[in-house]
Amino acid sequence: MQKIRILHTSDWHLGKKLFRASRMEEQKLFLQWLLQKILEQEIAILLISGDVFDSPIPSAEAQEAYFHFLKEVTEQSACRIYLISGNHDSGRFLEAPLPFLRPARIEIVGRFHPDLRRHIFSVPFENRKIGLFLLPHFKASDLLLSAQGEFECDAFLYEHELLRALEIIIKRAKDILCQQGADFSILMAHHLFGHTHYAGSELFLGLSGLESIPTTLFSGKFDYLALGHLHAAQISAEEPKSIYPGSPIPLHFGEGNQKAISLLEISSQGLEQKWQAIPCFRSILSVAGKSCLLPEKLAVALEKSSSTLPAFVEIKIEGTPLEHHDETLLFEIAKKYAASILKISCLVTPADQSADESITALHSHDLPTSLSLPDVFRAFHRQKYQGADPSSSVMQTFLKSLEEWSQHKEEMPSDENQASHPT
Ligand SMILES: [Mn+2]
Numbered sequence: 001m002q003k004i005r006i007l008h009t010s011d012w013h014l015g016k017k018l019f020r021a022s023r024m025e026e027q028k029l030f031l032q033w034l035l036q037k038i039l040e041q042e043i044a045i046l047l048i049s050g051d052v053f054d055s056p057i058p059s060a061e062a063q064e065a066y067f068h069f070l071k072e073v074t075e076q077s078a079c080r081i082y083l084i085s086g087n088h089d090s091g092r093f094l095e096a097p098l099p100f101l102r103p104a105r106i107e108i109v110g111r112f113h114p115d116l117r118r119h120i121f122s123v124p125f126e127n128r129k130i131g132l133f134l135l136p137h138f139k140a141s142d143l144l145l146s147a148q149g150e151f152e153c154d155a156f157l158y159e160h161e162l163l164r165a166l167e168i169i170i171k172r173a174k175d176i177l178c179q180q181g182a183d184f185s186i187l188m189a190h191h192l193f194g195h196t197h198y199a200g201s202e203l204f205l206g207l208s209g210l211e212s213i214p215t216t217l218f219s220g221k222f223d224y225l226a227l228g229h230l231h232a233a234q235i236s237a238e239e240p241k242s243i244y245p246g247s248p249i250p251l252h253f254g255e256g257n258q259k260a261i262s263l264l265e266i267s268s269q270g271l272e273q274k275w276q277a278i279p280c281f282r283s284i285l286s287v288a289g290k291s292c293l294l295p296e297k298l299a300v301a302l303e304k305s306s307s308t309l310p311a312f313v314e315i316k317i318e319g320t321p322l323e324h325h326d327e328t329l330l331f332e333i334a335k336k337y338a339a340s341i342l343k344i345s346c347l348v349t350p351a352d353q354s355a356d357e358s359i360t361a362l363h364s365h366d367l368p369t370s371l372s373l374p375d376v377f378r379a380f381h382r383q384k385y386q387g388a389d390p391s392s393s394v395m396q397t398f399l400k401s402l403e404e405w406s407q408h409k410e411e412m413p414s415d416e417n418q419a420s421h422p423t
Pocket residue numbers: 011013051086088202203229230231
């Protein structure tokens with residue numbers, strides 16, 4: 001039997017910016033690289049586990065890059081593409097072009113459909129059949145409504161009730177896959193599964209009501225969990241093999257520059273999973289130190305970094321702030337390497353930090369819910385910018401946006417899809 005090769009990737013966040021800097025250049029380089037991998041390795045299936053776009057209404061440039069990629073892959077190879085929505089995507093938006101995409105061997109599940117069969121696909125290969133269960137980013141109500149009829153749910157908000165609903169759905173999906181004769185089953189989902197760690201650029205998935213889904217629910221039913229949401233590549237469980245390939249480019253400062261995709265090889269010997277490193281198209285560097293040491297540190301970091309495109313840099317000053325001429329010097333050094341400094345911030349010393357209890361409290365994830373939105377914003381600003389309160393102009397902008405958003409919310413139809421929710 002010939003090997004069946006499947007590539008799994010997620011969290012492209014096409015159109016994402018780092019402060020004001022566009023990331024499209026490196027995102028396009030990644031898509032070109034991925035196309036080459038698909039052609040070279042004769043990939044049979046490409047799995048994309050959500051957060052294709054950074055926004056529910058992506059820019060024209062982001063859409064162009066996406067459609068261009070889909071066209072190149074399906075025209076130049078026999079690869080089939082399966083895609084689900086993530087918490088950043090609009091499921092409806094992703095599904096809209098399906099009448100054109102489906103004949104080109106591209107399937108997209110952007111929303112939870114009452115008919116589970118719309119989430120299930122089986123792909124025949126010689127004497128094998130690969131079964132796919134595509135579970136897009138979901139809300140608690142999706143699970144409960146879908147599992148209705150098989151259980152009485154009194155306590156809607158309890159996590160174990162949601163898990164029970166999910167268990168029912170998984171069992172149904174598996175039954176359909178068995179009826180269709182699948183002998184290798186893959187679940188694709190955008191959520192937290194098993195033991196995981198954050199890269200720092202993910203958004204909270206509050207809408208589903210589930211903190212993390214135990215991978216044991218899938219043991220003996222699925223052979224591979226193709227996961228999305230976390231931006232650092234990781235294995236969240238071995239049984240079944242549960243993989244987060246992470247984002248293909250670092251989306252934040254402090255996130256590692258080493259990124260990967262997951263390759264699955266299915267043969268008569270069973271399943272083999274391998275990582276394939278993505279080249280660093282643009283280094284994202286964080287340089288921290290005392291003002292006097294920063295120029296040297298920056299020069300060393302830029303000298304060492306090697307990426308196709310010039311680096312993006314964040315400067316963190318420890319202790320006394322930069323003098324104007326120091327700042328000019330840093331920009332001159334960056335210019336020498338064609339790099340861009342996108343952020344300069346002052347770090348608070350541990351002594352200052354313990355003095356301010358409000359900041360310390362914010363390091364915990366448990367934000368007091370009694371805070372008003374402006375208070376939450378103030379607290380967020382302090383946490384993000386080393387204890388600094390937002391300036392009055394930033395605060396005014398926030399309040400204005402808040403007002404616009406509340407007006408917009410009132411005007412919005414209530415059945416808008418989940419991606420338009422501010423979380
Ligand atoms: Mn994401």
